[in-house]
Amino acid sequence: MDRLAFDIAHLLAGSLVLASFMLLYQDRLYAMLNLFALQALLLALSVAWQAHIQGASHLYVTAGIALLFKAILIPLALHRMIERLGIHREVENVVGIGLTMLAGMALVALSMVVMLRVTAEADPLAREDLAFALAVVLLGLLMMVTRRNAVSQVIGFMSMENGLILAATGAKGMPLVVEISVAFSILVALVVVGIFLFRIRERFDTVDIRALDSFRGERR
Numbered sequence: 562m563d564r565l566a567f568d569i570a571h572l573l574a575g576s577l578v579l580a581s582f583m584l585l586y587q588d589r590l591y592a593m594l595n596l597f598a599l600q601a602l603l604l605a606l607s608v609a610w611q612a613h614i615q616g617a618s619h620l621y622v623t624a625g626i627a628l629l630f631k632a633i634l635i636p637l638a639l640h641r642m643i644e645r646l647g648i649h650r651e652v653e654n655v656v657g658i659g660l661t662m663l664a665g666m667a668l669v670a671l672s673m674v675v676m677l678r679v680t681a682e683a684d685p686l687a688r689e690d691l692a693f694a695l696a697v698v699l700l701g702l703l704m705m706v707t708r709r710n711a712v713s714q715v716i717g718f719m720s721m722e723n724g725l726i727l728a729a730t731g732a733k734g735m736p737l738v739v740e741i742s743v744a745f746s747i748l749v750a751l752v753v754v755g756i757f758l759f760r761i762r763e764r765f766d767t768v769d770i771r772a773l774d775s776f777r778g779e780r781r
Contacts, residue, residue, distance in 0.1 A: 566614045567686055573607035574693035577727060581700035581720060585665050586658060590643055590712055594636045597716050601631035604723045611730045620730055655707045665700055672696035690731030697724030
């Protein structure tokens with residue numbers, strides 16, 4: 562049973578890394594939102610499995626929050642925003658997709674090497690989950706750096722947050738008050754993002770962040 566629990570935990574954590582690569586490769590907004598919902602679903606399953614094998618019932622709350630907000634409500638809200646903003650095009654990358662994917666693989670390798678060395682004395686299940694979590698965080702950061710569209714950068718930021726939640730649960734859970742504050746922070750962030758996107762669209766008639774460059778130095 563211990564070996565099975567170990568394998569399932571790492572299968573789910575590894576699936577999050579794969580979903581991060583799929584997000585990094587995708588260049589269509591609706592497909593990116595669907596992939597983010599899939600990643601959030603995998604996160605919910607991973608956290609629920611950690612709750613089961615750790616005997617930490619409060620982690621089921623975290624899994625429920627991830628499922629309800631990140632896999633369902635937030636993707637639906639962003640779908641509505643995209644429809645209202647009238648965005649129906651591909652997302653431009655700062656660099657080519659080939660170089661981006663190579664950079665992503667290098668970051669995953671770096672995550673494994675660094676985290677497995679740093680946590681050499683830790684529990685085997687926790688240390689490998691932390692390595693996967695760091696890879697998800699770095700891939701989300703890479704997505705933010707290499708995308709010019711504000712919506713895709715928001716998705717990259719939330720993907721980074723998924724990695725942080727995976728790390729917290731893999732390291733023997735986190736307090737319930739932290740989980741509730743995370744859920745509240747997600748709601749506040751979504752409201753701020755909505756206002757931010759609509760203001761950019763209103764001011765520049767686009768959500769491409771390159772439009773902000775032309776605004777630098779302009780007097781108000």
